[in-house]
Amino acid sequence: MSAKNFVVCDWGSTNIRAFLYLDGKQVEIKKSHEGVTTVRGKDCEGAFDRLTAEWFQKYGPMPTIMAGMVGSINGWTDAAYLDCPVDLGDLSSQLTEVHHSKGYKIRIVPGICVRDKDNWNVIRGEETQLAGAFKLSPSKVYIMPGTHCKWVLADGSRVNSFRTAMTGEMHSIMMKYSLVGLGAGEQEDSEPDFMAGLERGYTENNIVPRLFEIRGANILGGIKPCHVGEFLSGLLIGAEVASMQKIFKFTKEDSPLTVIANDFFYARYEKALKLAGLEAKQLDADTCFLEGIIPLAQSLL
Incomplete structure (x- = not known):
């Protein structure tokens, strides 16, 4: 076994990605669908072995660093949360040990959290991306779109606070299970409809009354059924940006805001x-994820 061999895992709710590094260079990536919601903490060791056993048989024991939902209470081991403000440059001293029956050296990166009376929030997995982003492009504000979009206030390598917008999940739920998406069928891209929704969402004080109007527009011919998702996406993102701008009071002096996406x-x-x-x-x-997690893996060598 080389002293520079290690494995990196991005283990989320639905998938696992494992990266093999030999002599400090990435040589292979493997993926599986055994995410945390599938194994639910019952067979994490088995899921890990099924994905990486060939590597360990060929190259011997290697330190492994993991990030993501694998460190949640439903994952392999609860890696807890570090309270903001927190310096992500200190993550290497806060790793959680994982028991493996073969004695492999495995550690999980902790999440981070905010415990304020008006902001109870958690991040699990994105902290590693942020650690990499801090090195690649220092910024005051980071936006991390996805199912749950994170808005992060930073200072150097320190996370001061953050908020979460469930924009992606709201879009998915409304298109799949609500009247808004009922009968809309297969969706197509539409820049004009996205922009119309974006402008409406950004300028409205409350988009709740506007949501059913998408259904009305669909029925009455005000929007094509295949463009409902585009208008809804714009509406939700516009409202998200307006809300975060109001909460954090962003100005031009805070620009540019870094979007990790x-x-x-x-x-x-x-x-x-x-x-x-x-x-x-x-x-x-x-790129941010690997930039953030590789130094943590190297700290285990």
């Missing part, structure tokens, strides 16, 4: 921030 999500949030008078810049989520 793929091209699709970045384009949407860049348009929303422009509408709010703010500039944006992009970082790739996978």
